[in-house]
Amino acid sequence: MKADPSDPSLLEPAGASDxxxxxxxxxxLREKPEPTEGYSPLPLMLLGLMSALILFSAIYLGRFSxxxxxxxxxxxxxxxxxxxxxxxxxxxxxxxxxxxFANCIACHQTTGLGLPGAYPPLAGSEWAQGPEDRxxxxxxxxxxxxxxxxxxxxxxxxxxxGPQLRDEQIADVLTYVRSEWGNNAPVVSPDKVKEIRAAVAxxxxxxxxxxxxxxx
Amino acid sequence: MPDAxxxxxxxxxxxxxxxxxxxxxxxxxxxxxxxxxxxLLSGLxxxxxxxxxxxxxxxxxxxxxxxxxxxxxxxxxxxxxxxNSVVYGWSTNVAFAVAFWLMARLSRARLRHGGLLxxxxxxxxxxxxxxxxxxxxxxxxxxxxxxxPPYATPLLFxxxxxxxxxxxxxxxxxxxxxxxxxxxxxxAALFWFPWLYSVAQIMxxxxxxxxxxxxxxxxxxxxxxLGLWFTPIGLAAAYYFIPKVLGKxxxxxxxxxxxxxxxxxxxxxxxxxxxxxxxxxxxxxxxxIAASLMMVIPxxxxxxxxxxxxxxxxxxxxxSPTLRFVVFGxxxxxxxxxxxxxxxxxxVNETTHFTHFTVAHAHQGMYAFFTMVMFGSVYYIxxxxxxxxxxxxxxxxxxxWATAIxxxxxxxxxxxxxxxxxxxxxxxxxxxxxxxxxxxxxxxxRSVSGIVITIGHVxxxxxxxxxxxxxxxxxxxxxxxxxxxxxxxxxxxx
Amino acid sequence: MNRxxxxxxxxxxxxxxxxxxxxxxxQIQYGSLTPFYxxxxxxxxxxxxxxxxxxxxLVYQDLGCLYCHSQQVRRPGFGADTERGWGxxxxxxxxxxxxxxxxxxxxxxxxxLRNIGARQPSPDWHFLxxxxxxxxxxxxxxxxxxxxxxxxxxxxxxxxxxLKLPGDYAKRRSLDxxxxxxxxxxxxxxxxxxxxSLKDTYEFPEAKPYVPKKSGGAK
Numbered sequence: 001m002k003a004d005p006s007d008p009s010l011l012e013p014a015g016a017s018d019x020x021x022x023x024x025x026x027x028x029l030r031e032k033p034e035p036t037e038g039y040s041p042l043p044l045m046l047l048g049l050m051s052a053l054i055l056f057s058a059i060y061l062g063r064f065s066x067x068x069x070x071x072x073x074x075x076x077x078x079x080x081x082x083x084x085x086x087x088x089x090x091x092x093x094x095x096x097x098x099x100x101f102a103n104c105i106a107c108h109q110t111t112g113l114g115l116p117g118a119y120p121p122l123a124g125s126e127w128a129q130g131p132e133d134r135x136x137x138x139x140x141x142x143x144x145x146x147x148x149x150x151x152x153x154x155x156x157x158x159x160x161x162g163p164q165l166r167d168e169q170i171a172d173v174l175t176y177v178r179s180e181w182g183n184n185a186p187v188v189s190p191d192k193v194k195e196i197r198a199a200v201a202x203x204x205x206x207x208x209x210x211x212x213x214x215x216x
Numbered sequence: 217m218p219d220a221x222x223x224x225x226x227x228x229x230x231x232x233x234x235x236x237x238x239x240x241x242x243x244x245x246x247x248x249x250x251x252x253x254x255x256l257l258s259g260l261x262x263x264x265x266x267x268x269x270x271x272x273x274x275x276x277x278x279x280x281x282x283x284x285x286x287x288x289x290x291x292x293x294x295x296x297x298x299x300n301s302v303v304y305g306w307s308t309n310v311a312f313a314v315a316f317w318l319m320a321r322l323s324r325a326r327l328r329h330g331g332l333l334x335x336x337x338x339x340x341x342x343x344x345x346x347x348x349x350x351x352x353x354x355x356x357x358x359x360x361x362x363x364x365p366p367y368a369t370p371l372l373f374x375x376x377x378x379x380x381x382x383x384x385x386x387x388x389x390x391x392x393x394x395x396x397x398x399x400x401x402x403x404a405a406l407f408w409f410p411w412l413y414s415v416a417q418i419m420x421x422x423x424x425x426x427x428x429x430x431x432x433x434x435x436x437x438x439x440x441x442l443g444l445w446f447t448p449i450g451l452a453a454a455y456y457f458i459p460k461v462l463g464k465x466x467x468x469x470x471x472x473x474x475x476x477x478x479x480x481x482x483x484x485x486x487x488x489x490x491x492x493x494x495x496x497x498x499x500x501x502x503x504x505i506a507a508s509l510m511m512v513i514p515x516x517x518x519x520x521x522x523x524x525x526x527x528x529x530x531x532x533x534x535x536s537p538t539l540r541f542v543v544f545g546x547x548x549x550x551x552x553x554x555x556x557x558x559x560x561x562x563x564v565n566e567t568t569h570f571t572h573f574t575v576a577h578a579h580q581g582m583y584a585f586f587t588m589v590m591f592g593s594v595y596y597i598x599x600x601x602x603x604x605x606x607x608x609x610x611x612x613x614x615x616x617w618a619t620a621i622x623x624x625x626x627x628x629x630x631x632x633x634x635x636x637x638x639x640x641x642x643x644x645x646x647x648x649x650x651x652x653x654x655x656x657x658x659x660x661x662r663s664v665s666g667i668v669i670t671i672g673h674v675x676x677x678x679x680x681x682x683x684x685x686x687x688x689x690x691x692x693x694x695x696x697x698x699x700x701x702x703x704x705x706x707x708x709x710x
Numbered sequence: 711m712n713r714x715x716x717x718x719x720x721x722x723x724x725x726x727x728x729x730x731x732x733x734x735x736x737q738i739q740y741g742s743l744t745p746f747y748x749x750x751x752x753x754x755x756x757x758x759x760x761x762x763x764x765x766x767x768l769v770y771q772d773l774g775c776l777y778c779h780s781q782q783v784r785r786p787g788f789g790a791d792t793e794r795g796w797g798x799x800x801x802x803x804x805x806x807x808x809x810x811x812x813x814x815x816x817x818x819x820x821x822x823l824r825n826i827g828a829r830q831p832s833p834d835w836h837f838l839x840x841x842x843x844x845x846x847x848x849x850x851x852x853x854x855x856x857x858x859x860x861x862x863x864x865x866x867x868x869x870x871x872x873l874k875l876p877g878d879y880a881k882r883r884s885l886d887x888x889x890x891x892x893x894x895x896x897x898x899x900x901x902x903x904x905x906x907s908l909k910d911t912y913e914f915p916e917a918k919p920y921v922p923k924k925s926g927g928a929k
Contacts, residue, residue: 027242027599027600027603028238028239028241028242029238030695031238031241031460032460032461032462032463033234033237033463034237034241034321034322034460035396035398035455035456035458035459035460035465035466036396036459036465036466037396037397037465037466037468037469037472038465038466038467038468038469038525039468039469039470040467040468040470040471040524041468041470042468042470042471042474043520046474046516046517046520049512049513049516050513053509053510053512053513054510056509057506057507057509057510058506060502060505060506060509061499061502061503061506064498064499064502064505065498065499065502065503066497066498066499067499068497068499069497069499070497070499070736070739070740070803071497071740071802071916072497072498072499072916073495073496073497073498073785073800073802073803073916073917074498074785074800074919074920075498075501075502075562076920077498077920092913095798095911095913096750096751098911099911099912100751105831110831166750166751166752168750168751169750169751172750276853277819277851278851280843280850280851280852280853280854281854284853284854284856285856285857286857287857290773290774290853290855290857291774291777291778291853292773292774292775292776292777292778292853293772293773293774295774295777296774296777354772354773355772356771356772356774357771357811358770358771358772358774358776358811358813359811360776360816387714393712394712395712395714395717400717403717403718403721404717404721404724407718407721407722408721408725411725411729412725415729415733419733419737424810424811425737425741426741426742426743426807427740427741427743427803427804427806427807427809427812428803428806428812428814429733429736429737429740429741430811430812431812431814432732432733432736433733436728436729436732436733440725440728444725477720477724480720480721480724480725481724481727484724484725484727484728484729484732485727485728485731485732487728487732488732490816491814493782493784493785493788493789494782494784494801494814495782495800495801495802495803495805495806495814496736496803497736497739497740497803500731500732500735500736503731503732504732562788566788566789569789569816570780570815570816570817570818571817571818572819574816574817575817641789641790641818642789642790643790644790644793644794648794648821649847649848649849649850652819652820652849652850652851653849655819656851659851
């Protein structure tokens with residue numbers, strides 16, 4: 001705004017009152033000028049710090065990224081480190097069995113203790129730990145009528161699970177029952193279940209204790 | 217195109233340019249007055265609301281039957297109402313206020329179309345209000361930092377669109393040739409936030425991603441709200457007010473550049489550190505950890521820059537409220553970020569994850585850093601908008617000491633409690649109920665620190681309202697400092 | 711750094727970098743992960759939730775349970791998650807493919823709930839615990855959710871869903887009025903159904919625990 005200060009045409013009315021100017025000037029006058037930047041050079045140690053961090057991060061990323069495979073969740077794994085070589089491994093029968101056992105807990109309970117007076121226990125049961133041919137039949141076709149388990153008598157009826165469970169599931173749940181709650185009996189194989197299922201294919205009614213005791 | 221008659225143009229042309237520049241600043245302040253005040257007052261209201269929810273939530277954790285009959289105040293909702301009130305209510309409103317004022321001043325351009333911003337403020341606050349009420353009513357999305365129900369978010373979008381339009385116009389019409397460091401941070405923050413928020417809304421609510429991809433989007437979003445929205449605005453304010461109050465230049469332009477770009481590149485990958493040990497691919501977790509460690513660079517760089525600017529002038533902290541709040545904030549920025557980088561290391565994270573240590577860390581960042589810097593900014597800005605001084609130095613002192621002591625008690629106490637909690641939780645031999653019981657004294661301490669902080673907030677609110685209502689004094693004004701400052705012939709420290 | 715457009719470009723690419731890496735890449739890599747079909751059992755895992763459990767998930771969401779409870783099991787050796795019985799293995803992404811909203815959570819003010827359905831399968835325990843956590847877990851800091859229950863006059867027969875409160879407790883809380891019963895509302899039933907549905911018992915191929923190869927020799 002370079003103009004001759006004495007030119008009257010430039011002396012227009014001020015855009016603010018005297019009081020306002022005074023106030024503004026007071027606050028503004030004491031303000032320091034708007035901030036600026038100095039140009040001091042970067043400290044050299046910063047370069048060292050940055051290099052160290054970059055190196056460390058690169059090594060860290062290389063080692064703990066599981067080969068950038070989206071299915072690797074354990075950071076310790078690198079491709080080629082798994083025993084199985086990454087191929088699917090068969091499920092542990094006891095884990096599958098436990099899952100299938102969800103069908104049984106309504107009566108036999110999660111503890112395997114059953115309900116006194118109503119449903120027999122499986123824990124410590126001589127039937128559960130006895131001949132597998134008998135219990136496979138029970139699971140396939142059900143059981144009806146009196147049965148003696150751990151010197152206690154039960155008289156109820158168990159439904160058939162043959163139609164809704166596959167051979168592997170029956171084998172796994174029996175394996176689970178035979179090794180849980182202190183039970184100790186050999187595993188049951190799916191092939192055995194398949195064999196028995198074929199043998200009793202014609203049967204539609206539940207078993208009774210007398211019939212089962214005839215099975216070796 | 218001749219400007220409307222303004223103070224600057226009506227000054228005698230023979231006046232030294234320094235005074236012209238100052239007059240220009242006063243006009244900028246005047247043009248910014250109403251939008252900034254609206255955002256500031258909204259923020260203050262939300263600060264008080266958020267503080268109430270904070271106290272309720274804190275008490276409920278050690279005394280669960282407190283207000284236990286009221287469904288709308290159940291901890292899950294009260295805590296969420298607190299978070300959204302202080303993040304989208306207080307912090308975002310004050311961030312807008314400070315950002316606009318800084319943008320206007322640094323662009324040396326009068327704040328044009330302030331009406332746009334006032335409308336934006338209305339939409340934003342309406343959206344947050346409906347959102348918080350919705351959360352209390354049970355419509356929370358339960359997506360951390362994105363809990364506001366979908367029926368309120370369109371209001372937030374409208375508000376931000378208006379802000380975005382304004383920002384572009386203002387920057388376009390800037391008069392300053394040099395783009396100062398604060399402006400880089402402000403532009404970046406204003407650009408990054410809507411991108412983050414939109415991606416989160418789309419991939420989490422409108423077209424949800426499948427499975428744990430949701431978690432990745434969630435924490436990319438939430439951590440970046442902290443790192444790419446609040447942190448840059450906090451740093452922009454620190455980079456402005458520290459040199460401004462002292463009348464010294466920032467120590468090194470090169471450090472500023474390095475600090476800015478390293479923050480921009482590394483910070484936004486760090487969010488995955490919220491998912492360490494979680495059901496997401498190991499590689500992205502390791503990338504997040506690496507980025508969190510690389511964050512040491514921008515943090516150390518900024519700390520050096522601020523420190524070397526302050527060196528020789530630490531005595532000013534005795535007098536200037538702005539400087540003291542901002543420097544307290546800036547120091548906590550360094551500390552909380554270094555602690556954060558440490559927490560990202562798997563070995564440390566094994567203990568701190570899922571514990572109150574994380575809560576302490578979050579509050580150190582959002583409060584001890586960001587909120588304190590914002591308080592300092594308000595202490596500088598408001599007198600220039602209202603052309604009045606703060607009525608009470610006692611209230612400023614109360615505000616500072618209550619909040620500084622309160623938040624330090626908070627994060628130190630809860631960090632100790634959280635560390636113990638984590639160590640015990642990782643010991644299978646200690647019953648979980650015992651782990652919980654051992655945290656109770658620290659949770660109680662947190663409530664106590666919350667009450668101390670509340671005293672500070674009340675002092676602040678009273679001072680602001682008093683200042684608003686007081687009549688404008690006639691004649692020259694004297695700044696309200698912590699203690700009366702030294703009398704100098706040159707402009708006094710403020 | 712005075713060129714606005716250049717700064718803008720840098721700012722853009724900075725966020726584009728992580729958006730691509732964290733969000734986009736993972737969406738592409740495993741965003742279409744599907745349930746796993748098990749040949750032996752003839753069905754896919756994870757299993758779908760029942761309608762009631764889905765409604766319960768919304769109750770879990772509206773009450774904000776995730777702010778105290780996580781839903782992710784860390785691998786053995788990293789924390790004590792498996793030792794505490796919170797899960798048999800590390801949680802993996804496939805466990806969550808059927809979850810419409812994933813509540814991983816970031817706080818363990820309370821225990822992890824990913825397998826609570828397997829760990830605590832008793833609905834009665836859950837109904838008592840939600841009504842007043844002190845009943846099942848004395849010293850707990852979990853909030854009571856009494857508003858999820860209704861104290862009502864018995865009409866006809868006592869409801870089988872009525873809570874069995876210990877005698878002295880019922881007396882103290884004035885919940886032993888003759889002819890009245892405390893029953894869960896539909897929301898409580900839905901919530902408990904959801905909690906009982908939380909069990910990741912299937913072992914996916916990628917979830918096998920890490921057993922390092924033994925060097926030199928057969929396994």
